[in-house]
Amino acid sequence: MTNATVTSASAGPSTGRTLPAGTPVLDVEHLRKIYNEGKPHAKMAIDDVSFSVDKGEFVCIVGPSGAGKTTLLRCISGLAQASSGRLAFEGTPLTSVPDQLGLVFQDYGRSLYHWFTNAKNVGLPLAARGVPKAERARRVSEVLAEVGLPHVEQQYPWELSGGMQQRVAIARALSYHPDLLLMDEPFASVDAQTRFDLEDLILKVRRDLGITVVLVTHDIDEAIYLSDRIVVLSGSPSKVREVVDVPLGQDRDQVATRASDEFLELRRHLLDLVMPHGA
Numbered sequence: 001m002t003n004a005t006v007t008s009a010s011a012g013p014s015t016g017r018t019l020p021a022g023t024p025v026l027d028v029e030h031l032r033k034i035y036n037e038g039k040p041h042a043k044m045a046i047d048d049v050s051f052s053v054d055k056g057e058f059v060c061i062v063g064p065s066g067a068g069k070t071t072l073l074r075c076i077s078g079l080a081q082a083s084s085g086r087l088a089f090e091g092t093p094l095t096s097v098p099d100q101l102g103l104v105f106q107d108y109g110r111s112l113y114h115w116f117t118n119a120k121n122v123g124l125p126l127a128a129r130g131v132p133k134a135e136r137a138r139r140v141s142e143v144l145a146e147v148g149l150p151h152v153e154q155q156y157p158w159e160l161s162g163g164m165q166q167r168v169a170i171a172r173a174l175s176y177h178p179d180l181l182l183m184d185e186p187f188a189s190v191d192a193q194t195r196f197d198l199e200d201l202i203l204k205v206r207r208d209l210g211i212t213v214v215l216v217t218h219d220i221d222e223a224i225y226l227s228d229r230i231v232v233l234s235g236s237p238s239k240v241r242e243v244v245d246v247p248l249g250q251d252r253d254q255v256a257t258r259a260s261d262e263f264l265e266l267r268r269h270l271l272d273l274v275m276p277h278g279a
């Protein structure tokens with residue numbers, strides 16, 4: 001896991017363009033990633049990974065430690081270059097960081113500028129894109145309200161709890177209405193109760209904004225709770241072991257959903273896939 005920062009890969013507003021029916025937001029075909037290719041210390045992190053994500057879907061990626069989950073997100077986001085294979089974003093081959101992409105990584109502590117107010121942090125991608133000040137202020141208020149922090153604009157990140165800081169980071173990634181939100185272990189650094197709150201927040205954001213989400217997690221239960229589908233990676237160098245449908249409906253509840261027979265059955269199946277020998 002990289003302790004990378006929260007990044008807004010684009011500062012521009014969503015294009016809002018309508019994709020032709022059946023066009024996935026994200027298409028990953030036979031992706032392979034070899035670090036230090038051609039050198040004696042070359043390392044194949046991803047062998048052959050294919051999957052696609054449709055508009056509005058919530059897809060989680062799980063797999064053993066070192067399977068290449070972070071590497072996969074870095075390739076999808078354009079932050080790392082795949083060695084071979086094809087990546088397409090909204091039907092267009094991906095050659096650089098896509099405009100309509102939001103990224104949220106685990107380490108909110110390093111991701112926010114602590115000498116800027118929360119409002120300024122959230123507005124940075126908009127400022128970079130030249131969104132006028134008044135419009136920027138309106139959007140910052142709107143998105144902070146969306147993540148449940150309507151009163152923190154003039155405070156600084158260090159005045160907030162860890163969970164609140166991660167909400168600010170999420171608000172920043174959402175400020176320009178990305179079509180696809182990529183999240184790498186976004187809730188791994190907070191306590192269990194805050195983690196549940198943030199999971200519910202991201203489900204609400206997804207519902208409110210109709211956003212497409214791809215999230216990497218070590219936590220099988222979290223993956224089931226959040227997902228429409230789960231891509232299970234094998235150990236390193238990774239292949240797709242299975243893509244698991246999660247037919248739990250849209251209305252999920254931290255207690256009732258997690259206690260349901262369907263949830264427990266999926267949990268058993270996923271644990272079998274991730275720890276095939278009961279390790």
Ligand SMILES: Nc1ncnc2c1ncn2[C@@H]1O[C@H](COP(=O)(O)OP(=O)(O)OP(=O)(O)O)[C@@H](O)[C@H]1O
Binds near residue numbers: 044
């Ligand atoms: N910049 C890099 N240079 C060389 N090798 C790397 C680099 N980044 C990652 N790797 C290697 O690629 C493999 C996959 O790493 P990655 O961080 O993508 O896995 P992961 O599934 O996210 O791991 P974890 O679940 O432990 O966070 C590992 O063997 C790692 O050592």
